[in-house]
Amino acid sequence: MLKQKVAIVTGGSKGLGRAIVENFANNGCKIVFTYLNSEDDANKLCERYKGNVFAIKADASDYDKAFEVVEKTIEKFGKVDILVNNVGLAKDKPIWKLEKKGWDFTLNHTLNPCFYYTRAVVNEMIKNRYGKIINIGSINGLRGREGSVGYSSAKAAIVGFTKTIAKELGDYNITANVVAPGYIDTDGQANTSQIVKKVVLNECSIRRLTKPYEVAELVAFLASDKANNITGEIIKIDCGQYI
Numbered sequence: 001m002l003k004q005k006v007a008i009v010t011g012g013s014k015g016l017g018r019a020i021v022e023n024f025a026n027n028g029c030k031i032v033f034t035y036l037n038s039e040d041d042a043n044k045l046c047e048r049y050k051g052n053v054f055a056i057k058a059d060a061s062d063y064d065k066a067f068e069v070v071e072k073t074i075e076k077f078g079k080v081d082i083l084v085n086n087v088g089l090a091k092d093k094p095i096w097k098l099e100k101k102g103w104d105f106t107l108n109h110t111l112n113p114c115f116y117y118t119r120a121v122v123n124e125m126i127k128n129r130y131g132k133i134i135n136i137g138s139i140n141g142l143r144g145r146e147g148s149v150g151y152s153s154a155k156a157a158i159v160g161f162t163k164t165i166a167k168e169l170g171d172y173n174i175t176a177n178v179v180a181p182g183y184i185d186t187d188g189q190a191n192t193s194q195i196v197k198k199v200v201l202n203e204c205s206i207r208r209l210t211k212p213y214e215v216a217e218l219v220a221f222l223a224s225d226k227a228n229n230i231t232g233e234i235i236k237i238d239c240g241q242y243i
Contacts, residue, residue: 001224003028006077008069010060010117011087013038015186016136018045019212020084023220025049032073034058034087060087061108066116070124079128082223083121085114085135085158090151098149106150111157118165122174131174132223135162137234139182139242155180159234166232175231177222182238185209205240 007024011017012033018041021033031053035042042055054076058065073080089109091102114135125131140148141155159178166176183200201207218237221227236242 001027001220001226002082005029005081005223006073006079007031007082007084007223008073008080008117008121009033009084009086010058010113011035013042013045013055016181016184016212016215017086019216020086020219021045021049021053023213023216024082024223025053027220027224029082029223030077032056032069032076034060034069036060060089060113060116063112063116066113066120069117070120074124080121080124081128081130082132083117083134084219084223085117085133087113088136088151088154090148090154092148092150094147095149103150107154110151110154111161114158114161118161122165122169125174126169126172129173131169131172132227133162133165133169133174133176134219134222135176135178136219137162137178137180139180139236139238142180142234142236143242162234163232170231173228175222175227177227177230177232178234179215179219179222180234180236180238181215182210182236182241184212184215186212200241203241204238205243208239210237210239210241 007029009021012021013035021031024031034056046053046055056069090106135158137158138155140152144152162176162178215237
């Protein structure tokens, strides 16, 4: 489905990001993904798809690094067709406890990277008159969540960002969409308390947790030419957790 396409995926070494990289590679795509701390996981992923998948260590809050990642991708593969803004980190508390440094960290590592990597790649896509931008949002950016004011705010802002660039870039055959998962059953959630999981399951109309590969399938569809007329959309994938 993605044969001869080239993608950049931020935060691609673990969890949902890894599932997206694997799905893209299995569909014939060449990928450069970023990671920060999970070097062993990144190396294993590159080894598995040797020659088609490459990793670059990058702090998502570094504006200049985004341009470097794009430049290296073009040097390696000649173009960039797809950008998946997946990276997101949060240091969150309820509003009456949240300090400025926690707020700044969350926006700098969740919202700002969407701008940084989109800004870095967009002129290449405009030149080629082709591009797919998929931003990973969250249902909590649509509904809010207690104790998550920074993260929910950042994910809500991604919605407005995506709708705006979808309007601006449509004339250049570039689409932009948001995939908004609910709770995803990743390895990183292994330590989540059973109480929290029970609350999530009670919210879901389909009484199970969303798997990373299911979200990756949706991302791959939006990244493919099968979705050439879909832009500016926010697509929830959450087992009916937020209806």
